[in-house]
Amino acid sequence: MKFSNFFIPTLKESSSDVKMRSHDLMIRSGMIRQETSGIYSWMPLGFRVLKKIIDKIEFLHDEKGINQILMPTIQSSDIWRISNRYDTYGKEMLRIIDRNNKDLLYGPTNEEMITAIGKQYIKSYKNLPRRFYHIQTKFRDEIRPRYGVMRAREFLMKDAYSFDIDEVNGENTYCDFFKLYLKIFSQLGIPVIPVRAPSGEIGGNLSHEFHLVVRTGESEIFLDSKLLDQSCENFELDQILSLNSYTDDYFKEIENKKNLEKFKSIELGHIFLFGTKYSSSFNFNVDSENGKFMPFMGSYGIGISRIPAAVIELSNDNDGIIWPKAISPFSVHLINLNVDDTECSEFCEKFYKEIKSRDIDILYDDRNERPGKKFSDADLIGIPLQVICGNSFKKCRELSILKRSNKDQIDIGVGKAIKKIIEMIGWNE
């Protein structure tokens, strides 16, 4: 992508209204624009990051045989009356009336709808288990939206739902999702901690949240600090159940508070096994070999649009964002400092095409701007590798490769540059 043809409206100055680092950087790097309180447009650069995250999440869900669907944003009040949540959900639910005076709502979540879908099609135990997911805009009319997309009213969420024949199978599914979530976050380059959350209204249910520990986070969790360095990706159910980590709410309920430290964090995911809560209110019965039963259900959410903000909150410096490779909008940022020079521009053009032909995302700054502006934009946008073509190209056919994370710079002959870049992209950090 050429910078001249990719709209990134960067800003030099911060708004005094913006208090959180990630919020400020997302606005100044031209990723998002506020529409009204808690509602944001995603500009080209921001949307690219979002798409990277979506792609990874989709891939890993599809790989597990979880079927992607797309449910509507607008729901009928009817199904919410069946679950009795239309009246209890409260003011967070945005209610809408259509021209025929029918009560509609902008979906804050989809348990009711997925249960209605399941009930219509799943008639036999032979049709179970089933797992579905969708990625869709949600709306929750939060009391106080804040910090940009970190706590927005309209937000993008991946929510998955499972149907199983009984509790044991439901727990296995839950366990699968637990591991899947750890894998997803690890592949996104985000070190999350699984945290036990309180059981819901129905006793005996399972719930965990996935938190990113960061000093400026707005949640509080309590955990054994050993968990910070431990991988839980291969945990079995009993280990998951006995994790020594708790959400704020859960912490108040437990008795043994030894070895628990308080951390600030950002909640990025939440999984929940709620059993037959909705299948029973929907009278969702399925034939078994010798009678009928109600499917055992769970739901599994990831706050997609919150992820870029969380990552930036964790990974930035005075000059701007430092993207982890996995979700960086581009892998390489080529900076041409001499666009007026034919030789330099021709080289950059060729170099740009060559990198692109190797399936590497590259942003090529071909704008007629001064070096200082290009460097500061590059640092603000935060692409992991900056490749600079300037004076040393003219003098001795060298490029500079600069790592955004620590500003380490190497100068390298043009012939060796591509090989080196590919090598650096492959580095794990």
Add this chain to the structure above:
RNA sequence: CGGGGAGUAGCGCAGCCUGGUAGCGCAUCUGUUUUGGGAACAGAGGGUCGCAGGUUCAAAUCCUGUCUCCCCGACCA
């Protein structure tokens, strides 16, 4: 919903107390010189001062109402 702050050019702000031709920086446009870390000079364009009412010869400024946004607390991915 309680408490606090703010709405003036695309962005960031001053002016308001003490009423009298709406200003500064950034950005934008033109020209010249510049070009490895947000360039310099010269010029130009851009505003129903959130909205509505009131006081006054005169309102960005004073009064009343209203809308919106932000921050702190109780809810959430």
